Amino acid sequence: MAGNRLYKSAAAAVLALALVPLVPGAVDHYAFFYLFLVFVHIVLAQSWNLVAGYTGQISLAQHAFFGVGGYTTVLIATALMDESGFYFNPLLLLASGLTAALFALAIGYPLLSKLAGDYFALGTLGFGEIIRIGLVKGGAATGGSAGVSMSSEPFETLLPHYLVGLLLAVAATVLVAVLMRSRIGLALMAIREDPVAAAASGVNVLRFKLLAFAIGGFLAGLAGSLYAFYVFSVSPGGFLNLSWTLYPILMCVMGGNGTVLGPVIGAFLMTAVFTAANIWLPGAHPIISGGLIIAVMLFMPEGILRLKAKRAGRQPAKSAAATPPGESSNMQRRQA
Amino acid sequence: MKPPLLEVRGLDAGYGDTQALWDVSVAVAEGSVVSLVGANGAGKSTLLKTVSGLLKPQRGQVWFRGRSIAGMAPQAIVATGLSHVPEGRGLFTRMTVLENLQLGAYPGQVRGRTEESLARVFELFPRLRERTRQQAGLMSGGEQQMLAIGRAVMACPSLLILDEPSMGLGPLVVEEVFGLIRRLNDSGVTILLVEQNIQRALQIADRAFVLQTGRVVMQGTGRELLADPDIRKAYIGSLG
Amino acid sequence: MTAFDSATLGVLGELLVNGVLFGSMYGVAAIGLSLIFGTMGIIFLAQGAMIVLGGYAAYWAFRLLGLDPYLTLVVLMPVSLLVGAALYQMLFRRAAALSDRNTTLLIAVGLSFMLESAMSLMWTPDPRSITTTYTSSGFEIAGMRLSVTRTAGFLVAIVATFVVTLFLRRTMIGKAVRAVSEDMVASTLVGISPHRVNMVAFAVGIALAGVAGCTLAATYTIDPYFGFLLSLKALIALALGGLGNVGGALAGGILLGVIESGSSYFLPGWGDAMGYAAFLLVLLFRPQGLFVRAMKKV
Numbered sequence: 001m002a003g004n005r006l007y008k009s010a011a012a013a014v015l016a017l018a019l020v021p022l023v024p025g026a027v028d029h030y031a032f033f034y035l036f037l038v039f040v041h042i043v044l045a046q047s048w049n050l051v052a053g054y055t056g057q058i059s060l061a062q063h064a065f066f067g068v069g070g071y072t073t074v075l076i077a078t079a080l081m082d083e084s085g086f087y088f089n090p091l092l093l094l095a096s097g098l099t100a101a102l103f104a105l106a107i108g109y110p111l112l113s114k115l116a117g118d119y120f121a122l123g124t125l126g127f128g129e130i131i132r133i134g135l136v137k138g139g140a141a142t143g144g145s146a147g148v149s150m151s152s153e154p155f156e157t158l159l160p161h162y163l164v165g166l167l168l169a170v171a172a173t174v175l176v177a178v179l180m181r182s183r184i185g186l187a188l189m190a191i192r193e194d195p196v197a198a199a200a201s202g203v204n205v206l207r208f209k210l211l212a213f214a215i216g217g218f219l220a221g222l223a224g225s226l227y228a229f230y231v232f233s234v235s236p237g238g239f240l241n242l243s244w245t246l247y248p249i250l251m252c253v254m255g256g257n258g259t260v261l262g263p264v265i266g267a268f269l270m271t272a273v274f275t276a277a278n279i280w281l282p283g284a285h286p287i288i289s290g291g292l293i294i295a296v297m298l299f300m301p302e303g304i305l306r307l308k309a310k311r312a313g314r315q316p317a318k319s320a321a322a323t324p325p326g327e328s329s330n331m332q333r334r335q336a
Numbered sequence: 337m338k339p340p341l342l343e344v345r346g347l348d349a350g351y352g353d354t355q356a357l358w359d360v361s362v363a364v365a366e367g368s369v370v371s372l373v374g375a376n377g378a379g380k381s382t383l384l385k386t387v388s389g390l391l392k393p394q395r396g397q398v399w400f401r402g403r404s405i406a407g408m409a410p411q412a413i414v415a416t417g418l419s420h421v422p423e424g425r426g427l428f429t430r431m432t433v434l435e436n437l438q439l440g441a442y443p444g445q446v447r448g449r450t451e452e453s454l455a456r457v458f459e460l461f462p463r464l465r466e467r468t469r470q471q472a473g474l475m476s477g478g479e480q481q482m483l484a485i486g487r488a489v490m491a492c493p494s495l496l497i498l499d500e501p502s503m504g505l506g507p508l509v510v511e512e513v514f515g516l517i518r519r520l521n522d523s524g525v526t527i528l529l530v531e532q533n534i535q536r537a538l539q540i541a542d543r544a545f546v547l548q549t550g551r552v553v554m555q556g557t558g559r560e561l562l563a564d565p566d567i568r569k570a571y572i573g574s575l576g
Numbered sequence: 577m578t579a580f581d582s583a584t585l586g587v588l589g590e591l592l593v594n595g596v597l598f599g600s601m602y603g604v605a606a607i608g609l610s611l612i613f614g615t616m617g618i619i620f621l622a623q624g625a626m627i628v629l630g631g632y633a634a635y636w637a638f639r640l641l642g643l644d645p646y647l648t649l650v651v652l653m654p655v656s657l658l659v660g661a662a663l664y665q666m667l668f669r670r671a672a673a674l675s676d677r678n679t680t681l682l683i684a685v686g687l688s689f690m691l692e693s694a695m696s697l698m699w700t701p702d703p704r705s706i707t708t709t710y711t712s713s714g715f716e717i718a719g720m721r722l723s724v725t726r727t728a729g730f731l732v733a734i735v736a737t738f739v740v741t742l743f744l745r746r747t748m749i750g751k752a753v754r755a756v757s758e759d760m761v762a763s764t765l766v767g768i769s770p771h772r773v774n775m776v777a778f779a780v781g782i783a784l785a786g787v788a789g790c791t792l793a794a795t796y797t798i799d800p801y802f803g804f805l806l807s808l809k810a811l812i813a814l815a816l817g818g819l820g821n822v823g824g825a826l827a828g829g830i831l832l833g834v835i836e837s838g839s840s841y842f843l844p845g846w847g848d849a850m851g852y853a854a855f856l857l858v859l860l861f862r863p864q865g866l867f868v869r870a871m872k873k874v
Contacts, residue, residue: 058677114860118619118677122811126856129808133849242804246685253682284697290689293682294667301671301679390761414767426762428755439755442748443767491767 010261017166021159030279032158036230038271039165040223045248045255045263046172047219052249053258054180055212056192058117061107061124062220063244064131068103069096069221070228070239071135077150093164093225100221101214103131108213113206116195132240147235150228161230168226169264172219177260179215188212192258246293247274254296256303265304339402341366341495341526342387342418347396349386355394356382357550364495364543369517369527371537371558373571374547380530381423383547384499387528388420389413401494415443419493423500425484429473433464433483436472440490449492457486460519478509485516495526502533514540534571538562590721591837597726599813599833600733601788601795603826605806606813607740608784610825613814614757615770615777616672618680622688623785624806629691630656630789631798632699638706638793645706646728649790653783660782663687664775672774688803695800705797729791736787737826740780744822753777805848812855818862 017035044062051059073096077089107127115123136145179185187208190198199205228234247270248263255266270292277288342364350356356379364370372380385391387398389410398406405413410420428436437457441450458465461482467475472483481501488496498517502510514536521527531537538544541558546567554561561567605623612620633652637643643651664672667687671679714723744750755763756773763770792798792806809832817828832851839850 058681110860118617119859121677121681122619122815123856123859125808125811126852126859130849130852130856133846133852137845137849246682249682253679284693286689286693287697290686290691290693293686293689297679297683297686298667298670388765390764409769410764411767411769414765420765422762422765426759426765428758428762430758431751431754435751438748439751439763439766439768442752447748487766 006261010264014166014170018163021162028157030275032162034271034275036158036162036165037275038267039162039169040227040230041248041251041267041271042169042264043172043219043223043226044244045251045267046176047216047223048245048248049252049257049263050176050179050219051212051216053252053262054176054185054192055188055209057112057209057213058121059124059213059216060121060242060245061128061131062216062248063240063242064128065100065104065217065220066224066227066244067135067234067236067239068100068131069224070234071148071224072096072099072221073225073228074148074150074232074234075141078148093168093222096225096228097218097221100224101218104214104217105210108210108217112209112213128240128242128245132236135240136236143235145236147233147238149233158230161226164229165226168222172222173260173264175215175219180260184208184211189258247289250289250293250296252303254300254303259303262303338366340364340399341401342528343397343399344383344387345397345399347383347386347398348394349382349391349396350394351382351391355550357386360396360547360550360552362545362552364526364528366494366526367521367524368542369521369529369540371541371544372528372530372547373534373537373544373561375571376532377549378547379550380547381499382550384420384497384528384530385422388418388497390420390422411443414491414493415445417492417494418497419488419491419495420497421484421488421499421501423503425480427472427480427484427487429471431472432469433472433475434468436483436487437464437468437490440487443491446490446492450490453490453492457489460489460516461486477504478506478512481505481509481513482516485513485520489520489525493525495528496520497528499530500532501529502531502536510536534567535562538567587841591841592834593722594726595834595837596830597722597730597833598795598837599830600730600826601791601829602809602813602832603817603829604733604736604784604788604791605810606817606825606829607737607822608781608788609810609814610822611740611753611777611784612781615753616668616680616774617677618668618672618684619677619811620781621681621684621807621811622691622803623781623810624808625688625691625695625803626656626782626785627789627792627806628695628798628800628803630786631793632695632704632789633786634790634793635704635706635798638708644708645790645794646732649732649787652786652790656783656786657779660779661775663782664778668778669771669774672771688807692800692803699800701800703797703799704793706793708794723795725791725795729795732787732791733826733829736784737822740784741822743780749773749776809851812851815855815858818858 020032020035044066047065048059048062051057073092076092076095107124111120111123111127138144180189187198187203190201190203191205191208195205224239227239231238251266251270252263253266254270255264256262273292274285274289277285281288340363342362344360344362347357347360348355349360360379360383362370362372362383372383374380382391386393387405389405389408389412393406396406397404400413400416400418403416405416405418428439431439437454438450441447441453446453463479464483464486467479472480475483485496485498485501501513501517505513510533517527517529517540529537529541538558538561544556544558544561545552546554546561554564554567556564605627609620609623612618612623630652634645634648637648637651638645667683668680671683710724712723714721716722744754752763752768752773753776755766755768756770756777760770763773789798810829813829813832814825815828816831817824817826832854835850835854836847840847843850
């Protein structure tokens with residue numbers, strides 16, 4: 001089956017990636033950094049994929065959870081600097097993810113219980129901004145607008161970042177794959193397609209949406225933590241920048257929304273374009289990203305994977321095609 | 337014999353991958369009233385939507401006044417003289433009665449005659465004249481139906497398509513509505529009608545088509561079908 | 577009343593009035609957003625960037641040609657209408673037909689990125705402002721000191737609101753815009769071409785951005801990256817007003833202006849956050865109005 005072959009090649013790719021550090025000179029090459037960035041983006045993209053691609057809730061707050069994860073990591077690391085100081089304390093990663101998940105639950109509960117569709121997206125935008133302002137105004141606790149830095153001492157190369165990044169990227173992707181094949185995944189997709197019908201079949205819509213949102217927040221927090229370990233600092237401008245929400249969206253949509261490997265493909269492609277743009281045309285980088293976003297949206301809104309599936313004659317999971325005129329497909333209003 | 341005003345030939349239509357009509361052929365003679373009857377889900381509304389352009393046919397032809405209109409956009413079809421009052425009426429509830437009527441005369445060909453058309457509509461629907469400034473969404477069901485039909489008439493159509501005009505209306509109002517349809521027809525407007533109320537639909541029809549699960553299973557004059565025992569058993573439920 | 581009381585009243589009054597004056601500009605931006613959202617369901621996050629672009633137009637017209645920004649405003653009208661129509665045709669026409677949220681949102685964001693970055697490259701990220709002969713002058717009314725530019729901006733906003741309202745109520749195209757906003761399908765059935773209407777709505781939306789931009793440049797400072805914040809403010813104004821009509825959008829903007837004015841006095845630095853808080857409260861507890869598209873009848 002075509003699907004199996006795809007997964008087999010994916011597994012082979014993971015293996016190859018794991019072996020890259022063994023190549024002499026690889027660790028210092030710019031491509032190594034590129035791959036690390038891809039891994040961060042994959043985790044973020046899967047976060048959005050879960051919440052929006054599979055559950056249908058467009059969240060514009062992933063950057064806030066990303067930032068929360070980063071802040072948690074740096075703040076705790078600087079507080080405990082004497083104690084730990086060994087590579088990638090997994091507990092710290094976990095704690096960052098969980099903190100972000102908690103934030104997600106906190107803002108998800110009021111938003112998801114009352115809003116859907118556009119309203120929900122705007123609500124997440126609002127909360128994201130409030131979180132950002134809170135961090136800026138946090139004074140001594142959060143370092144204000146300058147942020148906080150931590151020592152880069154234990155880390156000499158990018159190798160640990162790379163390996164942990166690869167691990168997290170794979171874990172995130174596998175998590176999404178497993179989740180989607182489970183009962184939970186079915187419930188989420190049912191909610192995306194028709195929340196009313198889902199509720200009528202006994203699905204506790206709010207609980208599932210919250211679950212997806214919290215897991216999404218967790219993943220975004222993990223990505224933030226990972227990135228904080230790379231830049232050894234955290235700041236409102238660098239982390240709670242809307243780009244950290246928009247790029248994953250772009251990657252998901254380009255690769256194929258609501259698929260397991262779509263975000264991965266999107267991440268590889270988009271990160272390549274952005275890093276290339278950054279190297280050769282640094283100032284013009286947003287022009288290129290902006291233009292690319294527009295081009296993809298105009299000509300390939302279904303994403304690469306869906307394009308392939310369509311050609312193979314399979315049905316795309318979410319067909320933008322016909323709904324009877326007079327009924328809206330993507331327009332969700334306030335929940336009853 | 338004059339060619340039919342509207343002719344549908346071998347139509348396949350549906351929503352996306354779901355097909356709802358199979359090989360449907362229907363003809364509407366100029367000046368007549370034609371009714372489409374059938375159970376819920378038989379495809380009656382689908383047929384109307386395909387004719388008026390809301391749906392694109394998957395296969396087959398639609399001819400109006402000798403022109404093929406299959407696949408044309410609804411707004412272009414309106415300009416050829418075909419007006420569709422959809423199920424649920426499609427009124428602009430946030431706008432006034434007058435504004436709704438004015439919008440009815442939107443197509444370039446008829447906009448110049450707006451005042452004339454308004455006068456004609458007020459003649460047919462005197463109650464609307466009293467309520468020009470009222471918000472459409474605040475009117476009773478019957479008044480809304482009148483407004484919807486009136487708005488369609490503003491476009492000076494040769495063919496008026498009505499989807500379930502009696503829906504949600506009490507019997508007295510239904511009486512009024514059908515009286516109106518009769519008067520419109522007498523004034524020269526051809527009518528194509530979809531109606532749940534089979535009795536009424538067949539009584540008023542010059543010709544009628546019965547749809548069942550997307551196919552035309554019977555056709556004849558209104559009177560013939562009213563008298564047909566199978567029809568009576570299936571839809572009207574009375575004996576003899 | 578002691579002198580102290582009337583002074584405080586004066587301060588409060590001034591805050592209020594300043595809030596109203598500044599907020600009216602948000603209102604104008606919000607009206608544009610509401611037209612675009614109402615007809616096409618597009619959350620046009622690039623509105624702020626367009627406003628800044630309009631501001632730059634006023635700035636350069638002043639710097640290079642000595643044109644008063646309010647004069648530029650008039651000249652900018654036809655230009656921005658054309659620009660809006662062109663943007664619609666190129667970017668949004670296809671997506672609007674599909675009514676896919678992701679797509680239109682991302683296109684708007686992509687446009688915003690490109691504009692901001694392009695403006696920064698062309699004109700540097702330095703903030704700009706226009707200083708005319710009357711920029712720092714003010715006048716006194718009832719013990720409050722008001723600036724000429726802000727008052728002028730307010731008047732412009734009122735006029736713009738009035739014009740748009742006339743357009744929507746009195747012209748056929750305007751009525752068509754309202755019709756499409758309520759029910760696109762029914763609109764096609766009366767012969768309205770949705771694409772044409774969408775294009776008009778979009779063009780007017782961009783023209784309003786131009787108006788807001790000129791008044792902004794005359795009243796405040798602009799820089800290429802101000803756009804995103806402005807878009808957010810316009811969205812908040814839209815949500816606050818939410819009364820489903822043009823006046824509502826203006827009112828929402830004014831309300832936001834007042835909130836910000838008040839908070840920046842009593843809680844300096846928290847002005848923005850107060851705005852977002854109000855935004856969220858409204859979304860959660862009274863989201864109706866502009867964001868509710870046609871109530872489908874049974």
